[in-house]
Amino acid sequence: MFSIAEYSFLISASSVQEIRSTDSLGGNVVDLDRPVLSKVRHIVERDSRSYYVVSGYEHFHVPLSRPTSVLILRDVPVAVLVDRIEQMAEMRILLGLPRSFRGEERIWYRGLTVLERKVLPVADPRGFLTAEELRRLEDENPGLLQAAGHPVGASRHERERA
């Protein structure tokens, strides 16, 4: 369970590769040359793999928050900035989002669950960046994911040459 601003969310543990403090990322962060999405401005490299850093509060359209942790996801090139990791919990049930919901939340969430008598949304790891958003990022920043392991401040030309 993680939180952003005043809201709590769940994400399945199996979809998270690693949880890091934002302070510990430092030198592994590279600015995007062309940030086509306001929620994605950086790439981070971990263990020879690179991930687009998605701002959690901008993704969910919630008020500005202070992220202190980053969830590095498995199977998708996405790292999500969140305010806090609340706890590990066992999710016993996953209920579909009522059909009355018809906005972006249908992409954001796998569904809803009930935990300690509270209804919480379950984030879809593939909802942080859709295939279309990934394509736009790659089109505007070609090859950046592969070259992101180079030092911070490296120019685009140097990265492309690399």
Added chain:
Amino acid sequence: MPREAVAELIASPQLFAFPHTTPLIAGVVLRRGRILAVLDLGPGVSGALSPSTRFFLVVERHISDAPEKCAIPVQGACELVTGIMLPAENPDGFVTGHLDLNGEQIDVLDLEKAIAFSAANKNEWIPATEALS
């Protein structure tokens, strides 16, 4: 509202809110293990968000031809009445008719039209915190 559209009146201890972008939805309530979306018709029907309440009228909608129960915040003063409905003067509005109850005129709502009208009047997502305040 017509009796056929109403399932029950419930008192729910808590409304759960989370980020979303669908107009009118203030959150969800838990009822008998099922999750019901809470639709606030206030912006269209009364011109303002409904005041905080713990009473909800559970109604049945048909979304993409499938039934779904939703909850509408009400102030608790609900009553089942019988009467002859006179058609509304404006058939395009969300008021489909009127009941005359001992001289008192009661509007009869078309739920789907009221939802569409309210959404058009509040054509942006309602932050859950605003809806709850």
